[in-house]
Structures are given as C-alpha cells and as structure tokens.
Amino acid sequence: xxxxxxxxxxxxxxxxxxxxxxxxxxxxxxxxxxxxxxxxxxxxxxxxxxxxxxxxxxxxxxxxxxxxxxxxxxxxxxxxxxxxxxxxxxxxxxxxxxxxxxxxxxxxxxxxxxxx
Numbered sequence: 001x002x003x004x005x006x007x008x009x010x011x012x013x014x015x016x017x018x019x020x021x022x023x024x025x026x027x028x029x030x031x032x033x034x035x036x037x038x039x040x041x042x043x044x045x046x047x048x049x050x051x052x053x054x055x056x057x058x059x060x061x062x063x064x065x066x067x068x069x070x071x072x073x074x075x076x077x078x079x080x081x082x083x084x085x086x087x088x089x090x091x092x093x094x095x096x097x098x099x100x101x102x103x104x105x106x107x108x109x110x111x112x113x114x115x116x
Contacts, residue, residue: 008076009067018066019092023099027113029058040115 013071031037032055042050077088100109110116 002062008073008116011072014069015066015073016091016095018070019095020099021034022096023103025058025062026110029055029111032058036115 009105032051034055035044036042037051037054038044059091073088074085077084100106104112
C-alpha cells in the first residue's frame with residue numbers, strides 16, 4: 001500500500017513538472033516543427049529540414065516523457081472521485097499559466113511563439 005502511494009506521489013511530481021514546463025516545451029517544439037527554430041525573422045534555408053526533423057523527434061521525446069505519468073495520475077485520481085480530477089486539471093492549468101508568466105507573460109509568449 002505504501003509503495004503505491006510513493007509511486008503515485010512520484011508520478012504526480014513528475015506530471016506537475018511536465019505541466020509547469022509545458023509552455024516552454026510547446027513553444028520550442030512548435031517553432032522547430034514549423035521551421036522557425038531561430039525565430040520568424042531568420043531564414044533557415046537548407047537547415048529547415050533539419051529543424052523540422054528535430055521538432056518531430058522532440059515531440060516524440062516529450063510525449064514519451066509526459067504521457068505515461070499523466071495517464072497514471074489521471075486514472076488513479078479518477079478512481080478517487082470526479083472532484084479530485086477537476087482539482088487536478090485546475091492545478092495543471094495553474095502550473096502552465098505560472099510557466100507562461102515566468103517566461104514573460106502571455107503577450108511576450110504569443111509574440112515569440114505565434115508571431116502575433
């Protein structure tokens with residue numbers, strides 16, 4: 001029983017770190033996959049193919065690192081009740097918003113990532 005709680009706690013901590021770092025990882029992967037890894041004002045030329053391939057590899061690595069722990073935590077929390085699940089989802093959103101805030105806020109984030 002104690003081993004299950006420790007596993008849940010470690011998975012929860014890892015999933016929380018993933019939620020916190022999601023905005024930065026999303027921006028990095030998005031810019032690589034779209035071929036703008038050095039920014040929108042820089043023309044990658046022949047490096048664009050390499051950037052897209054790295055973005056795909058980064059996406060696969062991120063999915064492998066994030067999905068198992070998130071699925072485990074969500075399934076275990078769902079068994080405790082839907083209220084706990086909503087609290088968990090709200091916590092993940094709050095951690096992602098804190099990550100965006102620490103990067104420089106929504107306006108700086110959207111300008112750097114989406115060129116808005």
